[in-house]
Amino acid sequence: MENAFFVVWFGLFGLFIGSLITHLAYRLPLILISRWQLACCPSIVQSLDKPHPFYLSLFSPSGCPHCHQPLTLASLIPVLSWLYQQGRCRDCHRTIGCTYPFTELTVALLFMVLASSNQNLLWLIILLMITCLLITAALIDIAHQLLPDVLTLPLICSGLIAASLEVSPVTLSTSLAGTLFGYGLLWLPAIVFKGIRKIEGLGRGDMKLLAGLGAWLGLDILPIVILVASVSALLFILITQRNKKNKNKRIAFGPFLAFAGWLALLKDPFMIDLSILLQALL
Structure with a gap:
């Protein structure tokens, strides 16, 4: 009660x-x-x-x-x-x-x-x-x-500070690795996409947001966060852009990263199972 x-x-x-x-x-x-x-x-x-x-x-x-x-x-x-x-x-x-x-x-x-x-x-x-x-x-x-720096940078800094104070579930070294990997994981595809299409595909705000999630989650779960965010975004695009008027409309990736990151922070069983499966396959 x-x-x-x-x-x-x-x-x-x-x-x-x-x-x-x-x-x-x-x-x-x-x-x-x-x-x-x-x-x-x-x-x-x-x-x-x-x-x-x-x-x-x-x-x-x-x-x-x-x-x-x-x-x-x-x-x-x-x-x-x-x-x-x-x-x-x-x-x-x-x-x-x-x-x-x-x-x-x-x-x-x-x-x-x-x-x-x-x-x-x-x-x-x-x-x-x-x-x-x-x-x-x-x-x-x-x-x-x-995605303003006034939101993404505090997420990164607070994650690193929490790890150094042993408040978060990850160590400081894991938090640092997650931050760097999170930023780099989106930076490389963004550079390649811009080189091929000559337009911005991902903004630096997305990179900083994933870096912030990496600071709190560590390195291991980040590929699953990207996978869940990408699949969710793809499903959303398939559903909403069936109309020709919406085909050239830009889709914000931040909400999908936030959703996947939140599930990972909550240690959602689905995210954990995906992480275990990915590690087993690799």
């Missing part, structure tokens, strides 16, 4: 954290892109359409992405407020995308899975933080084809 209460409490907590993640995933790229434009070409930026100043701070209140009106306390209630308002802003009545409730429910579900996984408290807290980071990175990559 106590365990069920603990899991439900984590689910409710996850709803509110999911709301914060949508807030961060929406504003962070706007802030970064605005700063990059200003740093590169200050004279040109003056003539560009800039985001509303309301969205150029992570700490200003949440608001409607259309009319910029701040949300009331009732409108901040995860999922229920979106359902009550029928997916529309209470002020301008324009449609609010289902990304918000979907993310909130996804985070709640993942928090409940973690809460029921019988992890020790410190590792549970670490997993919760990594989960939030991976979801934020995935949302930004989907919307902007961008």
